[in-house]
Amino acid sequence: MANFWKLVQNENMKIYRRMRTWVMLGIVVLIPIVVTVAFLLLSDSKDANNWEMMQLETTILFSLITIFTVVVAADSVAGEFSTGTIKLLLIRPWSRSSILLSKFIALVLFSVLLSVVCFVLTWGVNTLVFGFSSDTSGLIPANSPLAGQSPWTYMGLDYLYEWIELIVIVAFAFMLSSAFRSSGLAIGLSIFLLFAGSMITGLLSVTNKPWVKYVLFSNLDLTAYLNGGNPVPNFKTTVGFSLSVLAVYFIVFNIVSWTIFRRRDVAA
Amino acid sequence: MSQVPVARLQDVTKRIGSRTIIDRVSLEIYPGEVFGFLGPNGSGKTTTIRMMVGLMAMTSGDISIGGHSVRTHYPQAAAQVGAIVENPEMYKYLTGYQNLLHYARMNASITRERIDEVVKLVGLSGRIHDKVKKYSLGMRQRLGVAQAVMHRPKLLILDEPTNGLDPAGIRELRDYLRQLAQEEGTAVFVSSHLLSEMELMCDRVAILQKGQIIDIRSIRGQAASAQQQAEEALFDVDRPEAALGVLQGQGGGRIVDGLLELTADRNEIAEVNRRLVEAGIRVYGIRTKTKSLEDQFLEVTGSETIG
Structure with missing residues (x-):
């Protein structure tokens, strides 16, 4: 048997x-440049804090990165079914579990690549244009648990939290991908839920039912903790609590994907 | 054949809901034989193949390949199999070569040299670095064959392999499959509804109808025994009535569409010919009406419609 890494190599090749994929990467590269140039052209001050600009652009970019990874994730399994290539893929001397795992690892690597490109560019472009600032008062709010810490720590955690949110949503898209034969349906449904999620959080925040804090969408916005708040303001949850809830959802989504994919009859 | 079978299907059954798609199918495929799997559309050929390659689970029964059960030791069983299931669907955004590389990576035994060798074998050398979306159906079929034989499988499973091939391609494939079976001892399992194709290609055929095997017969053996058997012979002569008179009813001679038809074995045919010529009748041609596999197939399956 060949080694498992070769399966991941195959999935990477298919991405x-x-x-x-190159259009997506191109957009991730262009956005920080465009936003910074637009700021220079439109703003009167022509000067800004490099960290604050980086955070602004990261927020914009991460929703795009999430959509891009969701598209790739939703297409990952369902796409092989809709084109029929799944048949030639599954008749190799590998268990279905290994093939599914290799697909998920390739997705994780893709999301890490996009996040790293995003980090490097948003930091690089803004530091180049506005210079390196040591003033973090505009970046880290006074009531943040990270007040007084370095901007590297703050931005590092910001990226980590954004990425955790992304990977939970990707696991969800991946689950839909294993469940549906059509990649269009899997992509459409995942993106709909991605947007519906923020509306659902808004709706939930007006109730006081105790189960609300266990809902996926009440815990997704981890970055709220960085600024001393909560994803849903009227529930005083902690980071640890939200991370545990997300971990449970993540595991459940993956168990469902795995169960469906392993048992499914391929008749396409 | 006293050899150990490469593949053994034992009472394989597939039920979906209350419908039994495949009903207790049992067969054995031996090294070096080309085994045909015949059946009308909807008889369950592709479902059986899907179960053999692990794409579908069986409801009961078992399939073992090279002694490994597809149910319990799938990777070990799959390592011995090369297959095309229905159309060879490839990644269209990759080149032919990248597609092969993709499958080669999943099998430790395949080297780059082996990929090149197989590409040459299927005659795609000139176009292998083109994207698959630019390929014709015939070229995709060739690429499909390449991915199926790359790792030198002990069992090669081809579902309707002649789809989309031109006559030259079909002939090439047929020769190649026979060569694989004879020289490398590969067991080749081919499904088709094209009876004449199967007749030329296979050593044995199983006939499947409504999910059940209704007959397994040897084709080559039959062709050999047919030489001794009496068969229908057609004589193209200038004066059929006169010829009939000459023969005086031998072999139940009769005139069909202006041709003289009678039942005779090889020696008798030669004898009839001699007598006709001696009687001054001009013989333009003689041919025998061998019962084709098609006739036999229709005989066995009846003229039933898809069930």
Whole structure:
């Protein structure tokens, strides 16, 4: 038997040999440049704090990165079914579990790549244009648990939390991908839930039912903790609590994907 | 054949809901034989193949390949199998070569040299670095064959392999499959509804109808025994009535569509010919009406519609 890494290599090939992936990467590269240039052209002051600009651009970019990874995730399994390539993929001397795992690992690597590109560019472009600032008063609010810490720590945690949110949503898209034969349906449904999620959180925040804090969407916005708040303001949850809830959802989504994928009859 | 079978299907049954799609199918496939799997559309050929390659689970029964059960030791069983299930669907955004590389990576035994060798074998050398979306159906079929034989499987499973191939391609494939079976001892399992194709290609055929095997017969053996058997012979002569008179009813001679038809074995045919010529009748041609597999197939399956 060949080694498992080769399966991941295959999945990577199927991601990076596609035009759409390079369009996505191109957009992730362009946005920080465009936003900074637009700021220079439109703002009167022509000066800004590099950290604050970085955070602003990161917030914009991460919702895009999430959509991009969701598209790739939703297409990952369902796409193989809709094109029929799943048949030639599954008749190899590998268990279905290994093949599914290799797909998920390739997705994680893709999301890490996009996040790293995002970090490097948003930091690089803004530091180049506005210079390196040591003033963090505009970046870290006074009531933040990280008040007084370095901007590196703050931005580092910001990225980590954004990425955890992303990977939970990706696990959800991946689950839909294993459940549906059509990649269009899997992509559409995942993105709908991604947007519906913030509306659901808004609706939930007006109730006081105790189960609300266990709902996925009440825990997704981890970055709220960085600024001394909560994802849903009227529930005083902690980071540890939200991380545990997300971990449970993450595991459940993956167990469902795995169960469906392993048992499914391939008749397409 | 006293050899150990490469593949053994034992009472394989597939039920979906209350419908029994495949009903207790049992067969054995031996090294070096080309085994045909015949059946009308909807008889369950593809479902059986899907179960053999692990794409579908069986309801009961078992399939073992090279002694490994597809149910319990799938990777070990799959390592011995190369297959095309229905159309060879490839990644269209990759080149032919990248597609092969993809499958090669999943099997430790395949080297880059082996990929090149197989590409040459299926005659795709000139176009292998083109994207698959630019390939014709015939070229995709060739690429499908390449991915199926790359790792030198002990069992090669091809579902309707001649789909989309031109006559030259079909002939090439047929020769190649026979060569694989004879020289490398590969067991080749081919499904088709094209009876004449199967007749030329296979050593044995199983006939499947409504999910049940209704007959397994040897084809080559039959062709050999047919030489001794009496069969229908057609004589193309200038004066059929006169010829009939000459023969005086031998072999139940009769005139069909202006041709003289009678039942005779090889020696008798030669004898009839001699007598006709001696009587001054001009013989333009003689041919025998071998019962084709198609006739036999229709005989066995009846003229029933898809069930």
